[in-house]
Amino acid sequence: MTRVAVVGGGQLARMMAPAATAMGVTLRVLVESPEASAALAAHETVVGLPSDADAVRRLLAEPRPDVVTWEHEHIPDAVFELATQMGVPARPGRDALLFARDKIAMRGRLGELGLPMPAWRPVETEDDVEAFLAVHGGVGVLKTSRGGYDGKGVRMVRHPADADDWLAAAADGGPPLLIEQLVPYARELAIQVARRPSGEVRAWPLVESMQRDGVCSEVIAPAPRLTPAEQAEAESIGRTIAEALDVTGVLAVEMFEVDGRLVINELAMRPHNSGHWSIEGSVTSQFEQHLRAVLDWPLGDTAAIAPVTVMANVLGGSREVLESAWPEVTDPGAKVHLYGKGVRPGRKVGHVTVMGAHLDDVRKRAARVAATVRDGEQS
Amino acid sequence: MTRVAVVGGGQLARMMAPAATAMGVTLRVLVESPEASAALAAHETVVGLPSDADAVRRLLAEPRPDVVTWEHEHIPDAVFELATQMGVPARPGRDALLFARDKIAMRGRLGELGLPMPAWRPVETEDDVEAFLAVHGGVGVLKTSRGGYDGKGVRMVRHPADADDWLAAAADGGPPLLIEQLVPYARELAIQVARRPSGEVRAWPLVESMQRDGVCSEVIAPAPRLTPAEQAEAESIGRTIAEALDVTGVLAVEMFEVDGRLVINELAMRPHNSGHWSIEGSVTSQFEQHLRAVLDWPLGDTAAIAPVTVMANVLGGSREVLESAWPEVTDPGAKVHLYGKGVRPGRKVGHVTVMGAHLDDVRKRAARVAATVRDGEQS
Numbered sequence: 001m002t003r004v005a006v007v008g009g010g011q012l013a014r015m016m017a018p019a020a021t022a023m024g025v026t027l028r029v030l031v032e033s034p035e036a037s038a039a040l041a042a043h044e045t046v047v048g049l050p051s052d053a054d055a056v057r058r059l060l061a062e063p064r065p066d067v068v069t070w071e072h073e074h075i076p077d078a079v080f081e082l083a084t085q086m087g088v089p090a091r092p093g094r095d096a097l098l099f100a101r102d103k104i105a106m107r108g109r110l111g112e113l114g115l116p117m118p119a120w121r122p123v124e125t126e127d128d129v130e131a132f133l134a135v136h137g138g139v140g141v142l143k144t145s146r147g148g149y150d151g152k153g154v155r156m157v158r159h160p161a162d163a164d165d166w167l168a169a170a171a172d173g174g175p176p177l178l179i180e181q182l183v184p185y186a187r188e189l190a191i192q193v194a195r196r197p198s199g200e201v202r203a204w205p206l207v208e209s210m211q212r213d214g215v216c217s218e219v220i221a222p223a224p225r226l227t228p229a230e231q232a233e234a235e236s237i238g239r240t241i242a243e244a245l246d247v248t249g250v251l252a253v254e255m256f257e258v259d260g261r262l263v264i265n266e267l268a269m270r271p272h273n274s275g276h277w278s279i280e281g282s283v284t285s286q287f288e289q290h291l292r293a294v295l296d297w298p299l300g301d302t303a304a305i306a307p308v309t310v311m312a313n314v315l316g317g318s319r320e321v322l323e324s325a326w327p328e329v330t331d332p333g334a335k336v337h338l339y340g341k342g343v344r345p346g347r348k349v350g351h352v353t354v355m356g357a358h359l360d361d362v363r364k365r366a367a368r369v370a371a372t373v374r375d376g377e378q379s
Numbered sequence: 380m381t382r383v384a385v386v387g388g389g390q391l392a393r394m395m396a397p398a399a400t401a402m403g404v405t406l407r408v409l410v411e412s413p414e415a416s417a418a419l420a421a422h423e424t425v426v427g428l429p430s431d432a433d434a435v436r437r438l439l440a441e442p443r444p445d446v447v448t449w450e451h452e453h454i455p456d457a458v459f460e461l462a463t464q465m466g467v468p469a470r471p472g473r474d475a476l477l478f479a480r481d482k483i484a485m486r487g488r489l490g491e492l493g494l495p496m497p498a499w500r501p502v503e504t505e506d507d508v509e510a511f512l513a514v515h516g517g518v519g520v521l522k523t524s525r526g527g528y529d530g531k532g533v534r535m536v537r538h539p540a541d542a543d544d545w546l547a548a549a550a551d552g553g554p555p556l557l558i559e560q561l562v563p564y565a566r567e568l569a570i571q572v573a574r575r576p577s578g579e580v581r582a583w584p585l586v587e588s589m590q591r592d593g594v595c596s597e598v599i600a601p602a603p604r605l606t607p608a609e610q611a612e613a614e615s616i617g618r619t620i621a622e623a624l625d626v627t628g629v630l631a632v633e634m635f636e637v638d639g640r641l642v643i644n645e646l647a648m649r650p651h652n653s654g655h656w657s658i659e660g661s662v663t664s665q666f667e668q669h670l671r672a673v674l675d676w677p678l679g680d681t682a683a684i685a686p687v688t689v690m691a692n693v694l695g696g697s698r699e700v701l702e703s704a705w706p707e708v709t710d711p712g713a714k715v716h717l718y719g720k721g722v723r724p725g726r727k728v729g730h731v732t733v734m735g736a737h738l739d740d741v742r743k744r745a746a747r748v749a750a751t752v753r754d755g756e757q758s
Contacts, residue, residue: 001719002702018397021420022658024702024717024729040422041400202711279401283712283734292705301711305684323381323403326671332581332680333662338403340380350403355662 001026004291005059005088007050007079008071009036011339011348012271012287015279016071017041019288025295030059037339038071051076060086067091069249069294071270073100074147091197091248091294092269099245100269104145104178113244115237116263118256119181126160126167132179133160139182142166146175154214156182183263185256189223190274192252192286193238194302196293201242203235204282204302209254209274215346218366219311221277222304224359233262241267250275250290273313273348278302280335280353281309306355312366314350316343317374322350325373334369380405383670384438384467386429386458387450388415390718390727391650391666394658395450396420398667404674409438416718417450430455439465446470448628448673450649452479453526470576470627470673471648478624479648483524483557492623494616495642497635498560504546505539511558512539518561521545525554533593535561562642564635568602569653571631571665572617573681575672580621582614583661583681588633588653594725597745598690600656601683603738612641620646629654629669652692652727657681659714659732660688685734691745693729695722696753701729704752713748 002025006013009031020027020043029042032049039045048055056079060068067089068079075097083090099106107120119136122145123129132140142163144153157163157179170177188211193203205222222231234255242251252272254265275286284292284300292299319325322338329336331354338350352369356362381404385392388410399406399422408421411428418424427434435458439447446468447458454476462469478485486499498515501524502508511519521542523532536542536558549556567590572582584601601610613634621630631651633644654665663671663679671678698704701717708715710733717729731748735741 001700002705014400018400021393021397022714022716023705024715024719026419040405043419283714295705297705298709299711321380326381326402326674326676330677332678335401335662336403337401340403 001063002295003028003044003063003065004294005065005068006030006038006042006071007056007059007068007075009033009038010071011037011341012071013038014041014339015271015276015337016287016291017043019285019291023288023291025291028059028065030055035342037341040340050074050079053078053082056082057086060088064088067294069270069290070097073097073269093246093248096245096247097269100267102145103143103266104176106267107178107180109245110241110264113240115240116261118183118263118265120178123163123177123179124167124170126163129157129160129163129167129179133157136181140179141182142177142179144170144175145178152214183256183258185258185263187223187257188265189234189255189257189262190219190252190272191234191238191255192250192272192275192278193235193242194250194286194289194293194299195239195242195247196299197248197296200299201239202289202299202302203238204275204278204286205304206231206234207274207277213346215313215315215348216273217313217315218363219274219277220359220363221281221309221311230262237262237264248296249294250286273351276337276351277309277311277353279337281305281311281355307357308359308362309353309355310359310362310366312352312354312370313348314338314352314370314373316345316347316349319343319374319376322373325376328372328376329369331365331369334365336369336373338373380442381674382407382442382444383673384444384447385409385417385421385450386435386438386447386454388412388417389450390416390720391450392417393420393718394650394655394716395666395670396422398664398670402667402670404670407438407444409434414721416720419719429453429458432457432461435461436465439467443467446673448649448669449476452476452648472625472627475624475626476648479646481524482522482645483555485646486557486559488624489620489643492619494619495640497562497642497644499557502542502546502556502558503549505542508536508539508542508546508558512536515560519558520561521556521558523549523554524557531593562635562637564637564642566602566636567644568613568634568636568641569598569631569651570613570617570634571629571651571654571657572614572621573629573665573668573672573678574618574621574626575678576627576675579678580618581668581678581681582617583654583657583665584683585610585613586653586656592725594692594694594727595652596692596694597742598653598656599738599742600660600688600690609641616641616643627675628673629665652730655716655730656688656690656732658716660684660690660734686736687738687741688732688734689738689741689745690730690732691749692727693717693731693749693752695724695726695728698722698753698755701752704755707751707755708748710744710748713744715748715752717752 028044208223210218407423586600587602631647
């Protein structure tokens, strides 16, 4: 029996389970608690943290998984060491994961590869910040190199003093900082590619991602007005990164579009929110593809099925029990996904996907159903 | 939390799990053994037979399911009684299920509804058989009224003596028998409809089902050369049966096409092999729809996504461990489903779905991948 072990109990691990069930693959998941999003859906569950060696041993124990993978990048080195000891391939590997976890390492490596990025530099002092602001129009984006997500660990700075507390925290052993040029982007885009150890790479269509308060609210696939040249440029960036960094599994590259050119923002080495549309919207979903890729099985077709697919996140609102919304979901074409998570304001607790021919119509429908699920409003 | 209980541990219950996971519904399944197809995939598992009252009590115990449903029709009356006692709605209900379990009751009821069927009659003696053969061209199809599936419980008879052993078994307390006219059908078709307690009914496109040795080998959706009139006739038959028999959940009506007219063969009150194409091929799969219907939630769109979808069954062959086929699945558009069942010759152990624009091409691809999964032959 083929068995995949996954570290992490959130919705990304949860959404691997339906793909695994269909494929005949057993999914064993290390979840932080029995109430984790992935716990019910996983075929086999181990409760514990990635820092708990006993739990990780149980995750990798007989019957031995064919491979171990991750739904986030914060994997302690000890996990990789245990996997090596126990003879379980770890994909993506430690060296690749570093670049999704550490923005300074990522910027440095992508720079060596000559890939398009905002201007940036590591900063340790107010003088570093001041020097950067002086040559970049008096404004910059300060980031912690590690641990940020969904708008956390990111701050706009216009004066060196704006960075004071973070600089002090970094000097005190906190995550190092970098500052980046604020790029005047027209929109945010993302490309997802999958790569398997034997080398095959496949890319999905480039998508547009809309943010609200630093959190992704909507994804449009393919990105409106996408040209073959832009798709080719994005695929080339994705493939270059996947190959140079030896990524296996799914890689998401978040980008800005600036004056018609692509500039790399962030990397994720796992299925990503910008790829949820692919569950219904592509021949092969990112979750199925991630499993195929880490198992080194032939990759599936990544073509879009409909002219336009829109994914709208359900961000925790006034409704505590999301399933109570189901009787109000009267749009027969809306695909509602609920993650079985406790609701907190702004937390990603589900998403809605709608496919169709006309962007405006499809966007409106997805947003309306997401609002209904969140608040019970038939807006 | 919304929870659905299911009786039966085969692939039909297994394939409800991915739909339930996406919808945020907890699926609790009564499986006959821990190795059952549905056991790993179910969110909560109770091991036991439907005839085991203690096991059924555990299935229906707190946290109490919102509804209990079935993946087959062989549900003891005691299960319905327990469900009533414990306050769990049972859908489809006992009265409806009878007509999918007992062919004499079904033929009788459909006759009252004036629906098109082959000529038929119950038979208890050789004289009964002889009288029927005399007026129907000397040939008939003898069936056990209960317990038949996949070609079992069906026999062609040309002489009353051909029925001897079954008549004796029936007289000895075995299932009663009926005989049906052998209809000169051009092809076998099936329509699936879903109905929810508050009355909404939706039908999928009529499909063609191809049999080999009495077992479904392929399904083509929509049926080739399907006319709007034929679709309307099939939908009307499905809706009439669902409403008259108070079916809730998914109903499959298997039919023959005879001289351009539809004639009803069999009923199934659950997701059915003829609807597996809908997992990828329709906006709403039969498994998601069944859960929505038994929960009395609004039904989903049943439109086909591609011009043609072909589902090919993987019938147990020479390959014992089906997942070992995955590295050979080089058709990137083929969707491979494995049921995690032990392999026996002819047993349904998985299926392959391919979508596309050209029937011949799509059929060839589906058949080729199904053969690869079964035998390892890249035919």
